[in-house]
Amino acid sequence: MSGEDNNDIDFGVLDELIGYRLRKTQLVFFNRFGDACADVGISPGLFGVLVIVKRNPGLTQTAVAMALGNDRSAMVAAVDKLEQMNLVERRPSKSDRRSYALYLTEEGQTRYQSIEERVLEYERELQSVLKPGEQELLLDMLMRLTESGIQS
Amino acid sequence: MSGEDNNDIDFGVLDELIGYRLRKTQLVFFNRFGDACADVGISPGLFGVLVIVKRNPGLTQTAVAMALGNDRSAMVAAVDKLEQMNLVERRPSKSDRRSYALYLTEEGQTRYQSIEERVLEYERELQSVLKPGEQELLLDMLMRLTESGIQS
């Protein structure tokens, strides 16, 4: 997908921009995620919802959206899809009739394992270019860069 | 823009996934880029074209697209916009009447400087959470992760 004979191209300041490199690298991870999970219909965004619901059963849609940092309107289609795949179910909240509590279905619990395995497998594959300790350092740097830019 | 009181949320495997962290961090950089350059109408993608054309004057649209790793069909709207802003111009290629050679206009040359300054300024701001030497290390790791995943 990337360039071919870019050896003779001068990338100027792009070579020093973390923002530019992040975009390219994120695209590689995104594409690999697709290769790994396309047949099960799980995108990176849907996987995020899946993880949050699995680890925090009973959350409302809005709470999941806040956890993932996106708008609650985006949750509707996401949960719709996961419900159609019979991975997640909406249960009416007992305390608040406006909201749902989200849970993995029984099928969701078992299928989650194989999905997570796939994700971890392609991550390990890509991370194989990192030396010991570099993964933790990379995650730490990315976390710091994210926290500093909460603003807005 | 991100979550608020996510202290009590269990992110499970997401905390170890470089792909997930990349996406979040890239979004922060993307948003900051917008804050820094919205008034001049330059997006991260347009800035990439600008840099390549400045450092490699005379390239065709397809060559710029390959350098940046995206499809040549996307270049049409990009160059259209940059041409309307009077930053870039299409000159007919002497050797090949199918293609254009891309150059910064005179106005593009001068305005490029202030745009690059803005970009470098917000990058420095975000990078202030990195310790000495970490920027180079981060860029190196990102580069390695990208090169390993060229495939597809």
Next chain:
DNA sequence: TATTGTTATACTCTATAACTATA
């Protein structure tokens, strides 16, 4: 035949605003 720029198209991701039913 292959390639350049182009158009049409479509799909994903994301955000905003407004609606409804509840609180």
Next chain:
DNA sequence: TATAGTTATAGAGTATAACAATA
């Protein structure tokens, strides 16, 4: 009044397929 889920909508970003002009 404020909030949860929803809908409609719109804007990027990106990719594919096909076409005309040219190689």
